[in-house]
Each structure stands twice: as C-alpha cells, then as structure tokens.
Amino acid sequence: MDTKTLKNCAAALLAVALCGAGHAQILIGQTAGFTGPVAAGVKETTDGARLWLDAVNARGGIAGQQLELVSMDDKFDPKLAAENAQKLAERGAVALFLTRGTPPTEAVLPVLQANRLPLVGPSTGAMVLHQPVQRYVFNVRATYQREAQKAIEHLNTLGITRIALVHADDSFGRDGLEGANKGFAQAKLKPTHVLKADRSKPDYSLLVPPILASDAQAVLWIGSANAVAEGVKAFRAAKSSVRVVTLSNNASQGFVKALGEYSRGVIVTQVYPSERSYAYTMVQEATELAKAKKIMLSPAILEGYAAAKVLVEGLRRAGKNPTRDTLQAALEGMKRYDLGGLEVSFGPDDHTGLDFADLSIVDLEGRFVR
Structure with a gap:
C-alpha cells in the first residue's frame, strides 16, 4: 500500500x-x-x-x-x-x-x-x-399518603363530613387508603363506606349504589384514570352530584378527556405548582x-x-x-x-x-x- x-x-x-x-x-x-x-x-x-x-x-x-x-x-x-x-x-x-x-x-x-x-x-x-x-x-x-390525607382535610374544611372511599385492590390503593385514614383520624371522621375496586375492571354496579344509598357528599376514588373517569360517569348517570376527588396520578389532560362532559368540578390532588404559576x-x-x-x-x-x-x-x-x-x-x-x-x-x-x-x-x- x-x-x-x-x-x-x-x-x-x-x-x-x-x-x-x-x-x-x-x-x-x-x-x-x-x-x-x-x-x-x-x-x-x-x-x-x-x-x-x-x-x-x-x-x-x-x-x-x-x-x-x-x-x-x-x-x-x-x-x-x-x-x-x-x-x-x-x-x-x-x-x-x-x-x-x-x-x-x-x-x-x-x-x-x-x-x-x-x-x-x-x-x-x-x-x-x-x-x-x-x-x-x-x-x-x-407520597400518595400525603395527598390522600390532604384531600380528606380539605373536604373537612369545606364542611363535608360524609365521605366515601373507593380504592384499587392493589398496593397503590392500599397505600392511598392508609393516607386517607390518617386524614379521617385527624378530622375525627369515619368514612361512610370503604370499597375495594378491581384494578383493571371495576364493577361499578357494586360500587356506586352503596355510596348513593349512604347519601355521601363526596367520594375519594383512588384508582387509574380510566377507572375513576368511568366511576364519575356512573355517578352522573345515576343523577348524583356527589363530589369526586382523586389523586395526582390522574393529573393529566388525558384524564380530563376521558371524563368528557363530566369533567367540571372533579377535584385532583397535585404534587407540583400550577402550570400557570409563573x-x-x-x-x-x-x-x-x-x-x-x-x-x-x-x-x-x-x-x-x-x-x-x-x-x-x-x-x-x-x-x-x-x-x-x-x-x-x-x-x-x-x-x-x-x-x-x-x-x-x-x-x-x-x-x-x-x-x-x-x-x-x-x-x-x-x-x-x-
């Protein structure tokens, strides 16, 4: 070469x-x-x-x-x-x-x-x-526990005392449940109902009627975006105006889109400042x-x-x-x-x-x- x-x-x-x-x-x-x-x-x-x-x-x-x-x-x-x-x-x-x-x-x-x-x-x-x-x-x-506790405390400050709880039947749901229980204890309240929901396919026919019968003012629903969105729709289909609160895992526009016409008034905990907090x-x-x-x-x-x-x-x-x-x-x-x-x-x-x-x-x- x-x-x-x-x-x-x-x-x-x-x-x-x-x-x-x-x-x-x-x-x-x-x-x-x-x-x-x-x-x-x-x-x-x-x-x-x-x-x-x-x-x-x-x-x-x-x-x-x-x-x-x-x-x-x-x-x-x-x-x-x-x-x-x-x-x-x-x-x-x-x-x-x-x-x-x-x-x-x-x-x-x-x-x-x-x-x-x-x-x-x-x-x-x-x-x-x-x-x-x-x-x-x-x-x-x-943590989710911090969020769930704050959600219960917030509802109590609004004078809402009849609160139901729905949580996914997995480690996420149990974690949120523990935080909610801390909030209930601090507010000296007891939930009207505590209901487990299948993580991927909740049975709304078993979840919604007991909450409606208890005349709950609000429900803290700890679950995925799709599960909570369908739960809100089930309440509204039953002509219920119960307030629905969920955690920050659902703090997305995708969740709002899944809620459709029923998005207004749903409360979501947050772990960051508002996207408009300049x-x-x-x-x-x-x-x-x-x-x-x-x-x-x-x-x-x-x-x-x-x-x-x-x-x-x-x-x-x-x-x-x-x-x-x-x-x-x-x-x-x-x-x-x-x-x-x-x-x-x-x-x-x-x-x-x-x-x-x-x-x-x-x-x-x-x-x-x-």
Whole structure:
C-alpha cells in the first residue's frame, strides 16, 4: 500500500472516530404503560421529560454526549415492567427513569438492586419507595399518603363530613387508603363506606349504589384514570352530584378527556405548582419549551419535566463519562438543588426529594384550577 493510500485510510479512520465521538450517547431507560389504563398520563409525563432532555441535547448534551431516552411499553403489567427493566439494564442504561405506577415500580426493584441501577423520578407516590429508603430509587414527588390525607382535610374544611372511599385492590390503593385514614383520624371522621375496586375492571354496579344509598357528599376514588373517569360517569348517570376527588396520578389532560362532559368540578390532588404559576422559574421554562413544540402544559407534563431536570443535574455532577455508580453518588450528594422555585435534596437516609402537595379542581374549560 503506497503512502498516499495510507494517508487516505488514516484520514478516513479519523473521520469515523470523530463522527463516533460526536454521536456518543448516554443511555437512559424507561419502562411504563404507554398502552393500557394509564397510557394518557404516561404520554404526558414522558412529553414533559423530553422537553428538558431535548433542550439539553440541543445545547450540546452533557460533556458533549447526547442523552438518549429508550422507552419500552409495559402495558401497566408488573411482570412486563421487570422484564423491560432487565433488558434496559443489559443494554447499558446508566439509569432507569420515569416508571409509572406502584405495582410496576415495585416489580423493578430487584432489577435495580441486582444491576446497581439508579431509578430517577418514578411516577408514583408509593410509600414503599420512600420508607424504608430504597437505595437505588430517587423520588421527585410527594407520597400518595400525603395527598390522600390532604384531600380528606380539605373536604373537612369545606364542611363535608360524609365521605366515601373507593380504592384499587392493589398496593397503590392500599397505600392511598392508609393516607386517607390518617386524614379521617385527624378530622375525627369515619368514612361512610370503604370499597375495594378491581384494578383493571371495576364493577361499578357494586360500587356506586352503596355510596348513593349512604347519601355521601363526596367520594375519594383512588384508582387509574380510566377507572375513576368511568366511576364519575356512573355517578352522573345515576343523577348524583356527589363530589369526586382523586389523586395526582390522574393529573393529566388525558384524564380530563376521558371524563368528557363530566369533567367540571372533579377535584385532583397535585404534587407540583400550577402550570400557570409563573412565579416559579420552572413553570416559565417549561411553558416556553412547550409552546415551541405546540404542547399544552399540564400537571403531568410538569412532573416529567421536573424529573428530567433532576436526572440531568445528577448526570452533570457524575463526571465526564457518567456510570451508574457515579450517578448514584452524585444524586445522594444533591442538596437543595433549585428546580426553579422548588428545592430538591437527597441523602443516604432520604430519597424523597420533594414534599409539595396541593389541590385543584377541573373548570369549565377542562383546566386544573387551584
């Protein structure tokens, strides 16, 4: 091979190397129910996360590396969630991100442990992810127990004392039930009814009539968006005006759409400020990025956005070439990180991150109003 050919080969190899370096990626894995009963909320939280991830990539990524979010559909099935998480770990994901729901997230915990894989921003407020501290789980939202307790307290302040409770017959529902019981105890009240509902296919013919017969003024319904929306419709079909309250897992425009003409007046607890609270820098940022993509901001989008900000900050602090171990250390050392009006802190004995809780009501235009 002559000298000219050698030089050409060397130049070609250098070009390939430079091209590869320019496209180096940090792999982030996600398993969530992109189809099934929580699909609408999953889409919105993921859209919110991508607002920030895309903005970071547009600015050059992290230390010249682009962030690649690989999302897999687990259909809200815990077994499939665990399988997806293992596949993502084997692909080399530096973190798992934005899982959805209590049972699926519980199912991935052994995968996190076995692979020393951090999970950032699970979209669930399950107490089991907070206490005792799960070493590899970094929450970016308040617990369901905190939300349910606040919901009961709020109803009591309105003079509503006859309150029924419907909860999904799974770990999520039982978690919310425990928080609601704390609220009832603090208000010195007892629920008119406590009813279990099948997680995927509630039998409304068994749930609605007892609540109507008790003349309950309100019902706290702890379940998926589709289950609660159909419950509201069942009440309205029975000519009942009972107030329906649900938790932040249903704080999405998809839930409002599922409610249709019956959305007005439904109360939804929230774990982030209002998407119109422009005093928060985070809301201002998200609003501008959402406008550019022609996306309407919602509480679910804000949740995904906030989780992405925490993930990116952790990766920035994890060094030039982040690994699972360096990311774990960076997150545990994160103190008073300003999301834009809200501060997030973690430590070896505290992986809660935030404890913000509020309530909203759906207005005539289908917006969440505080």
